[in-house]
Amino acid sequence: MNSSTPGIEPELHARRAASFGAKAAAYATHRPDYPEKALAWGLAGARETPERVLDLAAGTGKVSEGLLALGVTVTAVEPDAQMLEELTKAFPAVTPLIGTAERIPLPDASVDAVVAGQAFHWFHLDRAYPEIARVLKPGGTVAALWNHDDESAGWLAELNTLIKASASRRWLSDYESLPEHEAFEPFEKKTFGHKQPRTAETLVATLATHSHMLVADEEEREAKLRAAREFLDGNPETASGEFDLPLTTTVFRARRR
Numbered sequence: 001m002n003s004s005t006p007g008i009e010p011e012l013h014a015r016r017a018a019s020f021g022a023k024a025a026a027y028a029t030h031r032p033d034y035p036e037k038a039l040a041w042g043l044a045g046a047r048e049t050p051e052r053v054l055d056l057a058a059g060t061g062k063v064s065e066g067l068l069a070l071g072v073t074v075t076a077v078e079p080d081a082q083m084l085e086e087l088t089k090a091f092p093a094v095t096p097l098i099g100t101a102e103r104i105p106l107p108d109a110s111v112d113a114v115v116a117g118q119a120f121h122w123f124h125l126d127r128a129y130p131e132i133a134r135v136l137k138p139g140g141t142v143a144a145l146w147n148h149d150d151e152s153a154g155w156l157a158e159l160n161t162l163i164k165a166s167a168s169r170r171w172l173s174d175y176e177s178l179p180e181h182e183a184f185e186p187f188e189k190k191t192f193g194h195k196q197p198r199t200a201e202t203l204v205a206t207l208a209t210h211s212h213m214l215v216a217d218e219e220e221r222e223a224k225l226r227a228a229r230e231f232l233d234g235n236p237e238t239a240s241g242e243f244d245l246p247l248t249t250t251v252f253r254a255r256r257r
């Protein structure tokens with residue numbers, strides 16, 4: 001369980017995990033949020049209704065934003081100062097802390113829920129699980145969310161094949177369940193339909209914020225993004241104006257024993 005992204009060697013894993021800050025503002029503008037229902041289902045894994053929630057690997061605050069809308073008190077932990085700066089600008093109600101999943105700067109049993117968006121695959125779960133268990137109250141819940149492309153839309157499957165990078169993009173969410181840990185009951189999984197309004201230009205901007213693009217050399221990145229734009233411009237569903245990028249949000253939740 002040392003490297004949580006299957007098929008990625010440790011050096012590249014570390015480089016990709018740390019790649020987001022360089023494009024923090026673009027990330028905030030162009031990455032999708034999470035459906036309220038998906039976040040609510042994650043929180044509902046707790047024995048009692050959560051009040052204090054940790055957004056772990058908070059990035060620019062996509063999860064924090066949804067949690068605030070659900071009326072809970074949010075603390076954000078994120079290792080990248082540039083990402084956290086975007087979060088602080090946009091969501092002053094959130095308490096921002098520099099930290100990692102393997103070393104969470106919070107006291108024992110201090111939160112009712114821990115939520116991580118698009119991030120569990122970056123964690124070293126052998127160290128992150130005990131830390132998450134430590135900061136959670138007994139009966140609290142951990143929830144891991146991922147947005148991914150709904151490739152039942154043929155054009156999106158085609159686009160993704162076209163821009164497949166040398167660095168792979170496999171997610172833990174492709175699996176039936178997350179690895180188990182003695183501190184938690186088994187994970188439950190649920191998926192939610194989601195979408196993000198995009199244009200050809202802004203979808204290319206979204207693609208440019210993915211870690212496999214951020215770590216690619218400039219020539220490869222430019223070539224992939226150009227190919228994506230040409231494809232979108234030539235595809236009737238995306239050639240002009242706004243369209244919906246179809247997404248699926250996968251949520252795993254497990255209760256702290």
Ligand SMILES: C[S@@+](CC[C@H](N)C(=O)[O-])C[C@H]1O[C@@H](n2cnc3c(N)ncnc32)[C@H](O)[C@@H]1O
Binds near residue numbers: 083
């Ligand atoms: C794809 S972004 C997700 C950000 C945000 N949760 C969201 O849903 O938009 C992944 C985030 O995980 C952070 N990260 C990478 N490794 C981490 C670790 N070991 N512990 C905590 N956060 C980590 C990165 O800095 C980055 O902000």
